[in-house]
Amino acid sequence: MSTNVQATMLATAALGVALSVSPAPAAAAPTFTDDFNGPAGSAVDQSKWRFETGDNVNNHERQYYTSSTRNASMDGQGNLVITARRENPNNYQCWYGTCQYTSARLSTAQTFTQRYGRFETRLKVPRGQGMWPAFWMLGNDIGTVGWPGSGEIDIMENIGKEPGTVHGTIHGPGYSGAEGVGAGYTLPNGQTFPDGFHTFAIDWAPNVIRWYVDGNLYSTKTPSDIGGDRWVFDHPFYIILNLAVGGYWPGDPDGSTPFPGQLVVDYVHVTTSDTAPGGRTGQVTGLAGKCIDIAGANSANGTAVQLYDCNGTGAQQWTFGTDGTIRGLGKCMDAAGGGTGNGTQIQLYDCNGSGAQRWTVSSAKDIVNTTANRCLDVTGNNSANGTRLQLWDCSGGANQKWTTP
Structure with missing residues (x-):
């Protein structure tokens, strides 16, 4: 095991997150x-x-x-x-x-x-x-x-x-x-x-x-x-x-x-298949009871992942694969540009097996990008429709708590 992987596992364990290291998923090519x-x-x-x-x-x-x-x-x-x-x-x-x-x-x-x-x-x-x-x-x-x-x-x-x-x-x-x-x-x-x-x-x-x-x-x-x-x-x-x-x-x-x-x-x-073996699919709710949503139900690369009123549409149906991906509209939830720092925006992108698309859900209801070791966060703790999601240091705040399928 490399030093970087070991350090990531230790840091994640300190947050109460169970991280498993597995081979990168096949791309939805x-x-x-x-x-x-x-x-x-x-x-x-x-x-x-x-x-x-x-x-x-x-x-x-x-x-x-x-x-x-x-x-x-x-x-x-x-x-x-x-x-x-x-x-x-x-x-x-x-x-x-x-x-x-x-x-x-x-x-x-x-x-x-x-x-x-x-x-x-x-x-x-x-x-x-x-x-x-x-x-x-x-x-x-x-x-x-x-x-x-x-x-x-x-x-x-x-x-x-x-x-x-x-x-x-x-x-x-x-x-x-x-x-x-x-x-x-x-x-x-x-x-x-x-x-x-x-x-x-x-x-x-x-x-x-x-x-x-x-x-x-x-x-x-x-x-x-x-x-x-x-x-x-x-x-x-x-x-x-x-x-x-x-x-x-x-x-x-x-x-x-x-x-x-x-x-x-x-x-x-x-x-290729949008659903990893063993995946579960449904809405993900968070701050103010709102849902993680793909802006405009647009499956184009780079489309914003945002907070929005829950409405039952396909833009709010997320599949949590056993490969660590979170998928919607046939693509993956992705940290833009492979960024790992605070404020990195979350987008939809072709599934490619990169660390920008590897996530895990903690027992504390955090959704953590395992590469960045940072949490999925509602920008500015703002519950308004259209608020972008980003990566941010895990803080335990309500804007980082999610109820998953």
């Missing part, structure tokens, strides 16, 4: 990234996405999926645009006869699969009766075990007749189709999803999947939610982006449906 920055009219990157073409008789959808840039291409402004078009006449044959619509369905089945992690997109859905955009995943063993044995995770589905609501659902053996297990999220104050871009994500770890909209945690599913049926979310899945037209669930388009309809995708990002 990006594993798949597409920001769709190609020139206007260009095709998707074939090293990341492949087209799935044809029609879908099983759902009674009305479109034919093509590989044409008329149906999927870059807009030159950093977006992928999947376009559903009314076609009359059309040379494609669908289950019901000559196809009336074309669209696109993109998949990573041949290019990328992953078990566990954070899967996130920012996109804007189209408006109109019969529109059915989706960001979802299927198990990579579907070719051998079939559906629903392979499992399906719907990260975001929207149907045009419900413009203010999206759905997150899992399907597996005994809970598929209309029996899928999930929940909906409705925007407040009559807002609708076609009005602008929104962020949709899941955090997927062993025996748990959590769904978020704009950083708001709205659904958590575990094996206890599927009524004794088999949990099949324990192997790699691949990603699908598509815009369907019609089907049993959304119903067919009608005279009010605008065409072309467009699903506009800003990005798709995937990182």
